[in-house]
Amino acid sequence: MAGGNGPLVQAIDPAALARAAEVLRAGGLVAVPTETVYGLAARADRADAGARIYRAKGRPDFNPLIVHVPDLAAAERLARFDERARALAAAFWPGPLTLVLPLREGAALAPAVTAGLDTVALRCPAHPAMRAVLDATGLPLAAPSANRSGAVSPTRAAHVAASLGERVDLILDGGACEAGLESTIVALRADGTWQVLRPGPLPESRISAILG
Ligand code: AMP
Numbered sequence: 001m002a003g004g005n006g007p008l009v010q011a012i013d014p015a016a017l018a019r020a021a022e023v024l025r026a027g028g029l030v031a032v033p034t035e036t037v038y039g040l041a042a043r044a045d046r047a048d049a050g051a052r053i054y055r056a057k058g059r060p061d062f063n064p065l066i067v068h069v070p071d072l073a074a075a076e077r078l079a080r081f082d083e084r085a086r087a088l089a090a091a092f093w094p095g096p097l098t099l100v101l102p103l104r105e106g107a108a109l110a111p112a113v114t115a116g117l118d119t120v121a122l123r124c125p126a127h128p129a130m131r132a133v134l135d136a137t138g139l140p141l142a143a144p145s146a147n148r149s150g151a152v153s154p155t156r157a158a159h160v161a162a163s164l165g166e167r168v169d170l171i172l173d174g175g176a177c178e179a180g181l182e183s184t185i186v187a188l189r190a191d192g193t194w195q196v197l198r199p200g201p202l203p204e205s206r207i208s209a210i211l212g
Pocket residue numbers: 063064065066100114117119120121143144145182185197198
């Protein structure tokens with residue numbers, strides 16, 4: 001869509017961030033560096049934008065996406081937080097922790113993003129590029145890793161270009177990602193139990209230190 005309006009890969013500067021926000025508001029796809037890996041971002045409130053992520057990645061539509069938010073307040077508009085969720089967010093956000101929580105009724109999220117589940121995976125990223133893009137759009141952004149489904153997660157802009165090419169409208173080049181490993185995913189269940197769904201940069205011991 002916006003791919004023809006400028007170079008596919010752009011170094012991060014105010015003009016590139018403005019273009020990223022414009023592409024995202026229009027429902028396009030932008031690859032953005034985070035502290036874990038490069039994410040493939042689209043606005044999370046629109047079905048067509050979410051559908052483009054699944055198509056670009058060749059990802060099965062039953063595999064839900066992680067939604068990125070700028071802060072706890074934005075997260076609480078999308079999911080129901082209990083004391084455990086707030087404690088984890090206070091301890092580890094912004095950072096490489098994704099929380100799977102009950103979806104808030106009436107949340108402005110396209111059902112495709114959560115694959116129709118009644119839970120949502122939320123992360124508040126620390127990387128300045130993803131934070132700047134979230135600020136510039138003012139929208140929650142669905143962002144799985146920016147690679148074709150089943151391929152290795154990208155830690156450099158060149159990896160994204162090699163994997164997705166023209167399937168993405170814009171790639172923001174922020175150099176190499178720090179962690180190089182996808183976020184730790186923790187599900188907090190209504191019955192009081194919790195589970196690490198995916199190990200990652202944040203060790204389980206630090207989560208159990210908070211949750212007991
Ligand atoms: P990625 O595509 O690499 O960003 O990985 C996202 C991961 O989050 C996948 O393993 C998804 O299955 C998982 N995920 C996203 N939403 C949920 C959810 N509501 N419940 C459980 N797992 C989820």
